[in-house]
Each structure stands twice: as C-alpha cells, then as structure tokens.
Amino acid sequence: xxxxxxxxxxxxxxxxxxxxxxxxxxxxxxxxxxxxxxxxxxxxxxxxxxxxxxxxxxxxxxxxxxxxxxxxxxxxxxxxxxxxxxxxxxxxxxxxxxxxxxxxxxxxxxxxxxxxxxxxxxxxxxxxxxxxxxxxxxxxxxxxxxxxxxxxxxxxxxxxxxxxxxxxxxxxxxxxxxxxxxxxxxxxxxxxxxxxxxxxxxxxxxxxxxxxxxxxxxxxxxxxxxxxxxxxxxxxxxxxxxxxxxxxxxxxxxxxxxxxxxxxxxxxxxxxxxxxxxxxxxxxxxxxxxxxxxxxxxxxxxxxxxxxxxxxxxxxxxxxxxxxxxxxxxxxxxxxxxxxxxxxxxxxxxxxxxxxxxxxxxxxxxxxxxxxxxxxxxxxxxxxxxxxxxxxxxxxxxxxxxxxxxxxxxxxxxxxxxxxxxxxxxxxxxxxxxxxxxxxxxxxxxxxxxxxxxxxxxxxxxxxxxxxxxxxxxxxxxxxxx
Ligand code: GAP
Numbered sequence: 344x345x346x347x348x349x350x351x352x353x354x355x356x357x358x359x360x361x362x363x364x365x366x367x368x369x370x371x372x373x374x375x376x377x378x379x380x381x382x383x384x385x386x387x388x389x390x391x392x393x394x395x396x397x398x399x400x401x402x403x404x405x406x407x408x409x410x411x412x413x414x415x416x417x418x419x420x421x422x423x424x425x426x427x428x429x430x431x432x433x434x435x436x437x438x439x440x441x442x443x444x445x446x447x448x449x450x451x452x453x454x455x456x457x458x459x460x461x462x463x464x465x466x467x468x469x470x471x472x473x474x475x476x477x478x479x480x481x482x483x484x485x486x487x488x489x490x491x492x493x494x495x496x497x498x499x500x501x502x503x504x505x506x507x508x509x510x511x512x513x514x515x516x517x518x519x520x521x522x523x524x525x526x527x528x529x530x531x532x533x534x535x536x537x538x539x540x541x542x543x544x545x546x547x548x549x550x551x552x553x554x555x556x557x558x559x560x561x562x563x564x565x566x567x568x569x570x571x572x573x574x575x576x577x578x579x580x581x582x583x584x585x586x587x588x589x590x591x592x593x594x595x596x597x598x599x600x601x602x603x604x605x606x607x608x609x610x611x612x613x614x615x616x617x618x619x620x621x622x623x624x625x626x627x628x629x630x631x632x633x634x635x636x637x638x639x640x641x642x643x644x645x646x647x648x649x650x651x652x653x654x655x656x657x658x659x660x661x662x663x664x665x666x667x668x669x670x671x672x673x674x675x676x677x678x679x680x681x682x683x684x685x686x687x688x689x690x691x692x693x694x695x696x697x698x699x700x701x702x703x704x705x706x707x708x709x710x711x712x713x714x715x716x717x718x719x720x721x722x723x724x725x726x727x728x729x730x731x732x733x734x735x736x737x738x739x740x741x742x743x744x745x746x747x748x749x750x751x752x753x754x755x756x757x758x759x760x761x762x763x764x765x766x767x768x769x770x771x772x773x774x775x776x777x778x779x780x781x782x783x784x785x786x787x788x789x790x791x792x793x794x795x796x797x798x799x800x801x802x803x804x805x806x807x808x809x810x811x812x813x814x815x816x817x818x819x820x821x822x823x824x825x
Contacts, residue, residue, distance in 0.1 A: 351642040354704045355572055357720060361779050363387065363700065364573060376566060376577045383779055384696065386730035386760065388580075391695050392559050394611050394727065394825065395582045399557040406555035406584065407548055411536025413561060419535050420512065420528050422665035423658060428629050429531060430508040432481060433567055434488065436495035437502040442567055443495075445484050445506055446472065452493045477626055481506040511564045513577075529563035534687060536560075537585045538658045541670060541683075545587075552672055552683055553596065555586040559692065571643055573693045580692040587683040589674060590656065596686045597633055597653045604651055604688050605637055611825055612695065613725035614702055620645065630657040637690075639698045648698060649690035656682040699724060703780060722780030723803050727825040731781045732759040733815070736772050738788040740765050747812075748787045751797075755816050759823055777802055783819050 358364040362381035366373035380388055400408040420426050432445045449472045456465040468491065475483040485506045494501055517527040530536065537556045544556050559582045566575050573579075588596050605621070608614045622645070624634040633653040638645045659670040659682045671680045703722040711717050726732065735752050737744035745765055752761045762781060764772050769786055776784050786798045797815065800807045810818065 354700060357704065358700060376575065378573050378576060383730040387728060388692060388696050390728045392582065392692055396559065398607055398611060399584050403555065405553065406557055407544060408557045409537065409540055409544060411540060411558060413530050414527055415530060415535060417525060417527055418665050419539060422661040423535050424629050425512060425531055429512060430510045431567060432484060432506050433509045434485065434506045435504040436498055436500065437504060438498035438500045439495050441495055441497045444567055448488065448493060452491060473626065509567060511566065513563050513565050531564050532562050533558050533560045533581045533583045534585060538662055541659060545672065552674060553586060553588045555584050557584040573697050574646065576693055581689060582692055583687060583689045586686040588686060590681055590684045593653045593684050593686065600686050600688050601635055601651050604649055608637060614698065618702065630654045642701050648694050649688065652687045654685040654687050656684050658685060659683060699728060719774055719777050721777040721802065724780040726782040726822040729780050729782050730760065731762045731779060732783060732823050733819050734762045734764060734776045734781045734784040736769060736784060736786050737765050738769065738786055742789065743792065744787050747791055751812060751815060758816065758820055773800060782822065785815055
C-alpha cells in the first residue's frame with residue numbers, strides 16, 4: 344500500500360497494540376532508539392532469523408554457523424579499524440545544544456532546496472559534501488554548512504561548533520577493581536567474531552576454501568541520530584556471513600552473493616521486486632574493494648537493508664598483524680599458502696522486521712453486498728514468517744465444539760504455532776487474527792460434529808471454504824514450509 348506520514352504512525356501504533364514492538368522501558372518514559380519485541384514481534388523475528396539460518400547453513404553445504412561472544416579482546420577493534428575509523432562527523436548547535444550528523448543536516452537542506460524547485464543546487468550541495476567527506480576535510484564541511492546558511496531546527500540559528508568525529512562504539516570496563524579493569528567494547532558488528540574464529544572453524548570443520556561462516560547476534564552502536572522507529576537502533580541484531588575465498592576470485596564471488604541475496608529477499612522474505620533495488624557504493628569503507636547495498640522502499644523512502652562487501656584480505660591480514668598469529672590457509676589445489684579474501688553479506692534483522700511489517704500492513708475499506716461500508720487493518724505477513732499460522736475458533740463455547748477445536752490444535756501444535764480463541768463473535772475474532780497477521784483461521788461449528796468438516800478462512804482474500812478436519816494440518820504445513 345502507499346504510505347503517508349500518518350500511515351507510518353498508524354503502523355507503529357499497530358505494532359504496539361498487537362504485541363509486536365514496544366518502546367524499551369516504557370514505564371520510565373522509554374529509552375531513545377532502543378526497542379523491545381513483544382510476543383508476536385519476538386516470534387516474527389525468530390522466524391526471519393531461522394529462515395536466514397536455514398538458507399545459509401542448511402541449504403549451502405559449505406557454510407557453517409557459529410555463536411561468538413559479544414565481548415571480544417579490545418585489540419580486536421584496534422585491528423579491525425573500528426577504534427580509529429568507526430565514527431560519524433557531527434556538529435552541534437551552540438544555542439540549542441542539538442547534535443547533528445553533518446550528512447543528515449546537509450541532506451535535509453538539499454531536500455528542502457529540491458522541494459523549492461532548486462534541483463541543480465541540491466545536487467551540487469550533495470556532490471560538494473561527498474567530496475569534502477571523502478577528503479576528511481571537516482573544516483570544509485563546516486564552511487559548506489555556514490555558506491548555505493543551514494539552520495538548527497530547534498534554535499533556528501546558524502551558531503555551529505566545529506565538525507568533530509564521534510566514535511560509535513559503546514565501551515565499558517571488564518574486571519571489578521577499577522584500576523585493574525580494562526576498557527572493553529560492546530561489539531559494533533558480529534563479523535569480527537567470525538574473523539577471529541576463522542582458523543578454529545576451518546581446522547575443526549576441515550573446511551575447504553571456498554567456505555562460509557554465518558552468525559546472528561546483537562550489535563551495539565551509539566547512533567547519535569537514531570530515527571525512524573526500529574530502522575536505526577542503538578542495540579540491534581545482525582545476520583552476517585563471511586565467505587572465505589581464494590585471492591583473485593573476489594569479483595566472481597561478489598557477483599554470486601549479490602545475486603543470491605536479492606533472490607532471498609524476494610523468494611524467502613516475499614518482498615515484491617519493485618520494493619527492492621541495488622545501490623552501488625561509490626565511497627568505499629576502509630576495508631572494502633567493492634560494496635553494494637540491497638535497498639528496500641521503506642515508508643520513509645529507499646534505505647539500506649543489507650550490505651554485500653568484498654573485504655579483500657583486510658580483516659584476516661590485520662588480525663594476523665595484531666595477534667602475530669598466522670591467519671593462512673594452505674590450498675592443496677594450487678599448493679599455496681595465503682590469507683583468504685572475504686565476501687561478506689550483512690543484513691539487519693530489525694530492518695527485515697520493519698520491512699516485513701511495512702510490506703504487510705494494509706488499511707482496507709470496501710462496500711458490502713448490502714451497500715454498507717466495512718474495513719479492516721491486516722498484516723499480510725507471508726505464511727512462512729507469520730508468528731501464528733493457524734487460529735482455531737469454536738463457533739460456541741458449548742456442544743462439544745471447544746473440545747474438537749482443542750483436539751485439532753493438539754494435533755498441529757508440534758508442527759506450527761496455533762491460537763485458540765472462543766470469546767466474541769466469529770467476525771471479531773477474524774479481525775483480530777487479521778490484525779496479528781495469522782494466515783489461516785478455522786471455525787469449528789455444529790456441522791463439524793456431523794461430517795468432520797470445518798470452515799477455513801484465508802486472511803488475504805477473506806475467502807472461505809469447507810474442508811475435512813483431517814486436511815487442515817497438511818494444508819497449513821504446505822503453505823508455511825519454505
Ligand atoms: N559487518 C559489516 C557491517 O556491519 P553495516 O553496513 O554497518 O556493515 C550491516 O551494517 C547491516 O546492519 C545494515 O545493512 C543494517 O541492516 C544493519 N544495521 C546497521 N546499523 C544499524 C542500526 N543502528 N540499527 C539497525 N540496523 C542496523
């Protein structure tokens with residue numbers, strides 16, 4: 344469906360009302376850019392994580408999964424470049440004390456210029472900014488902000504500090520005695536847990552290049568500007584896969600993973616092709632020789648969902664240098680030792696949840712046969728990802744109907760999530776299941792007692808049909824298994 348700002352706000356309220364996503368520590372007025380997943384959100388997130396894990400580690404013979412710790416030796420982050428390079432250029436308004444990421448401030452100004460019909464000027468501004476940021480010319484960036492008379496949205500003034508780099512890593516202390524404790528970081532990406540275990544996995548799994556290591560888990564970034572609901576969070580979850588390859592084969596494997604990952608978003612996540620696009624990086628991260636984003640058309644525009652990076656031998660090379668332990672592989676096919684190159688796929692699980700909800704959320708209105716108006720809010724989450732697959736609803740609370748419904752649930756619940764409900768009219772119960780995104784609802788009625796048939800209702804079309812009780816499980820299973 345098409346979105347305006349109101350629809351996006353409605354989606355956020357809906358996610359809360361139906362147990363998907365809550366503001367963290369809400370009773371204390373919340374914590375900015377930190378969210379909790381409720382009963383339906385946690386299950387949706389798990390289903391997406393499981394789908395990714397299955398694709399990576401079960402459908403690919405040469406990819407295995409690990410689960411590395413969040414805390415890592417502090418030198419890891421020196422070696423990876425995060426201590427020195429993982430920062431965003433920021434500027435503060437001296438009057439309001441509000442801090443801005445300079446690229447966001449300049450982009451917002453360019454958007455205003457474009458809205459006023461000054462498209463060329465807007466493009467020139469963005470191009471100037473990109474050149475200055477690429478050259479690390481922070482004084483030049485400040486001058487650009489001043490010359491263009493960019494104002495703080497709170498104070499309305501142009502009274503700016505210098506532009507400074509802010510590191511995005513959270514740090515804490517390991518150890519209980521203050522002067523013995525050492526600074527340690529919460530990992531800002533899961534990837535480094537894979538790199539430092541490259542040889543452990545390769546040797547214990549007797550892996551032969553090319554092979555991959557996959558991992559899902561929490562990552563933490565002190566995002567200064569955290570916006571757009573769960574799009575940019577301070578605590579989030581990544582699903583990353585490092586694919587170790589022979590040097591020189593990176594172009595071919597980069598093309599392979601670029602294509603595979605787009606296909607996954609369409610076939611497993613069920614995103615329509617028109618909501619997905621590639622965005623090739625011009626400015627590359629310090630570790631990459633090629634990079635592309637898979638972008639999704641979110642309610643607030645095209646934004647990054649996943650990054651595919653050709654990381655060369657940067658990471659293993661740096662860990663070899665800092666740990667002084669060889670990170671090499673002996674390739675028996677060519678009789679050579681080398682530090683492998685890496686193609687990385689890195690997707691944000693929370694962004695996938697947001698993309699799924701944005702794609703699924705619909706406010707529908709129609710005219711009924713008797714001329715009256717009807718409406719519903721529905722989450723058309725693909726059946727393989729929906730938190731609950733089947734609702735079983737006895738028409739009444741008596742005449743043995745609840746028992747038949749319970750028996751059906753007992754038969755199905757080891758295979759998929761079911762939901763039982765006997766309160767309210769059937770119409771109201773269907774609407775609640777639509778709102779949660781349950782793809783199938785079965786009603787047990789008096790006819791069921793006579794001929795063992797039930798009514799099955801399909802969420803997306805609202806059509807219903809009569810099928811045998813024994814056919815329900817197979818029908819749902821066929822739809823939810825991918
Ligand atoms: N290991 C490479 C890496 O971390 P990245 O582009 O910084 O690359 C990868 O992050 C993915 O992680 C992004 O495409 C996005 O989906 C997700 N991500 C990054 N920062 C995030 C944040 N603050 N909140 C939610 N998801 C985030």
